[in-house]
Amino acid sequence: xxxxxxxxxxxxxxxxxxxxxxxxxxxxxxxxxxxxxxxxxxxxxxxxxxxxxxxxxxxxxxxxxxxxxxxxxxxxxxxxxxxxxxxxxxxxxxxxxxxxxxxxxxxxxxxxxxxxxxxxxxxxxxxxxxxxxxxxxxxxxxxxxxxxxxxxxxxxxxxxxxxxxxxxxxxxxxxxxxxxxxxxxxxxxxxxxxxxxxxxxxxxxxxxxxxxxxxxxxx
Numbered sequence: 001x002x003x004x005x006x007x008x009x010x011x012x013x014x015x016x017x018x019x020x021x022x023x024x025x026x027x028x029x030x031x032x033x034x035x036x037x038x039x040x041x042x043x044x045x046x047x048x049x050x051x052x053x054x055x056x057x058x059x060x061x062x063x064x065x066x067x068x069x070x071x072x073x074x075x076x077x078x079x080x081x082x083x084x085x086x087x088x089x090x091x092x093x094x095x096x097x098x099x100x101x102x103x104x105x106x107x108x109x110x111x112x113x114x115x116x117x118x119x120x121x122x123x124x125x126x127x128x129x130x131x132x133x134x135x136x137x138x139x140x141x142x143x144x145x146x147x148x149x150x151x152x153x154x155x156x157x158x159x160x161x162x163x164x165x166x167x168x169x170x171x172x173x174x175x176x177x178x179x180x181x182x183x184x185x186x187x188x189x190x191x192x193x194x195x196x197x198x199x200x201x202x203x204x205x206x207x208x209x210x211x212x213x214x215x216x217x218x219x
Contacts, residue, residue, distance in 0.1 A: 012077070015202060016141050017159050019084065019195050023134040024163030026188050029171040030091075031056050033181055034124060037098060041106045042116040051113065055120040056128055063132020070133065071140035077206060080141060081199030083134050088192035090127035095185045098123060135160055 034052040035044055042048050070079070093101070102119050109115035135157065142152045175184050 012202065012206075013142060015077075015199065016080075016138050017156070019080075019199060020134060020138045020156055020160045021163035022191060022195055023084070023087075023131050024160035025167035025170075026087075026192065027056075027060070027128060027131050028164040028167040029175070029184070029188065030124065030128070032168060032171045033176070033184060034120065036176065036181055037094070037123070038102065038116055038119060041102045042112045042119070045112065047113040048116040051117040051120045052124070054117070055124050059125045059128035060132040063129040063134075064136055066129070067133030067136040071137045075137075075141045077141070077199045077203030079203075080134070080137055081196040081201075081203060083130055083137065084192045084196030084199065086196075087127045087130040088189040088196065090130060091185060091189050091192070094123045094127070095182055095189065 031052060034056075035049060038044075038048050038052070067083075101122055105115050105119045105122070109118060138160075139149070139153045139156050142156060143149045144152075171184070179187075
């Protein structure tokens, strides 16, 4: 009963779709920025891009798997919001210690193929895996019944992929021309934190509302 009430809330449905769009936007923006971040140490050859794409695909696949397993539990906007907060926190080493990490790897691994692969794992794997958990969990938050699950999943992945497409264009055409890389990353961290905060607060409000409803029914 409570789950059905949640999924029929227009605000919460819109919130999940907007946050899925945001996660898709940020994932592709960071992937594109990865080439510019690694370039001073490892160049911008096909080896470097191959490493970046491999790490992003691997981390997203693991994130999808973990997010799908977590979605088997009772859907909770508080947990959903924690994905965004966790991703923002895990992006901080990229902002504040990225150069030190790349220099340390560069001095120890001469081959740019393996050096860029190791650096990509260290800098991008964890935050991208966390963001990968968002998509399957979003589907669970929106599904009312199994009959409409395919439609919900298609709509959700359309929104998320649209965000990725716009993130790619916005980053490559405009953001890298207007701002420094760290400025873009910090802004994305703040966006993730705000998104997580809104989701968590909405989840808390839902729990309070459900508690009040249960108390009223008990009376």
